[in-house]
Amino acid sequence: MIEVKNLVKRYGDHIAVNGLSFTIQEGQIYGLLGPNGAGKSTTMNMITGYLASTEGTIEVNGHDILEEPEEAKKCIGYLPELPPLYVDMTVYEYLKFVAELKKIPKDNREKQIDEVMELVKIKEMENRLIKNLSKGYKQRVGLAQAVLGYPEIIILDEPTVGLDPKQIIEIRDLIKSLGEKHTVILSSHILSEVSAVCDYVMIISHGKLVASDTPDNLSKRLEGSNTLELTVKGDRGKIVSAFGTIPDMEDIKYTDSQEEEDCVDVSIHTEKDIDLRETIFHKLANINCPILKMQLSTMSLEDVFLELTEHDQNQDEHLDHEGAKSQEKDIDEEDINEEMMDAEVKEEVSHDSNL
Secondary structure, X not given: OEEEEEEEEEEOOEEEEEEEEEEEOOOOEEEEEXXXXXXXHHHHHHHOOOOOOOEEEEEEOOEEOOOOHHHHHOOEEEEOOOOOOOOOOEHHXXXXXXXXXOOOOHHHHHHHHHHHHHHOOOHHHOOOEHHHXXXXXXXXXXXXXXXXXXXXXXXXXXXXXXOOXXXXXXHHXXXXXXXXXXXXXXXXXXXXXXXXXXXXXXXXXXXXXXXEXXXXXXXXXXXXXXXXXXXXXXXXXXXXXXXXXXXXXXXXXXXXXXXXXXXXXXXXXXXXXXXXXXXXXXXXXXXXXXXXXXXXXXXXXXXXXXXXXXXXHHHHHHHHHHHHHHHHHHHHHHHXXXXXXXXXXXXXXXXXXXX
């Protein structure tokens, strides 16, 4: 549906997007996740044809966004971070104007406008001026203009920025409903939003794609080990002795429980394919030490995001440091060469004077 290959965007010496390549398949909700300044909005602006790329290609349903812009853009509905609203129009007037711009046939315009207003729940606002609407309703009007014409792909840039918690939940539910009939791409730096709404996540850091997969698979890929958390009631010495007979534990920590009386909190690390829960249950049952809590911990999307973006940042800082050292070395060598040349010139002048 969308094929992005080796996408690069430069602003002078600054590289905003650096060699991005990915494919968007039909019928999924994709999340473009990254910290502020990672290149999410720039990427979206290039996919929609709003910005031209420095290098690389973007194809939408087989149409190159730069060579066949009209055909490619017919497939896309776009809501930028700041909705493109004419605030002195009523909601209905604005959507009618957008329908005309999108060349929706006259005999179908009224029907589509009504359907879209019902979909985003702004029908009761159709005769109100947009400038008098709340931010949440303005965002809904922006979504309505993106959906008009029923494009196959809906692209949403930070769709919940500045909304209150109730409005955020409503917009998320709306995005999920759009995902039933459209392919949706949304950008966000809010982890909970991407985790709650998206089927597939692409993590961008410093203009590069550092990971792409389902939220669950991303967690599994980065888990190098399992962490098992337990709260066990009984004598600490007996508990420690029982765990000492269990194999395959890489690391184990014991602390007196702060929440339960006469209990010990135990944290165990094993290789990710090893499950010791059944073994532990039988060992502790044999010494009459009941387990009050047993929980297998997994990485959240937040843990994955921090792991990937911090690793990428450390790599970039290392490369910048190496580049600076190399530049300093080149400058030092230039200084040494200049000094040697000056010394040779002085020697020649001195030699000529003696003659």
